Amino acid sequence: MRSESEVRAYIAMRAAEDDDFRAQLVADPRATLEAETGLRFPASLPAARA
DSSP states (O other): OOOHHHHHHHHHHHHHHOHHHHHHHHHOHHHHHHHHHOOOOOTTSOOOOO
16 A cells, blocks of 8 residues: 555656646545545544645
8 A cells, every 4th residue: 555645646746747637626525536546534633625
């Protein structure tokens, strides 16, 4: 399993290099991250902005 910092770095790199992924991430961050990582996030978890 990758560490949180590795996942964050991967997502940032992917968003910087892939316009379609970045658009999906902006439009629906929870679904995009769930699809990309295989993790499930509770609906009550607010989306954070970095």
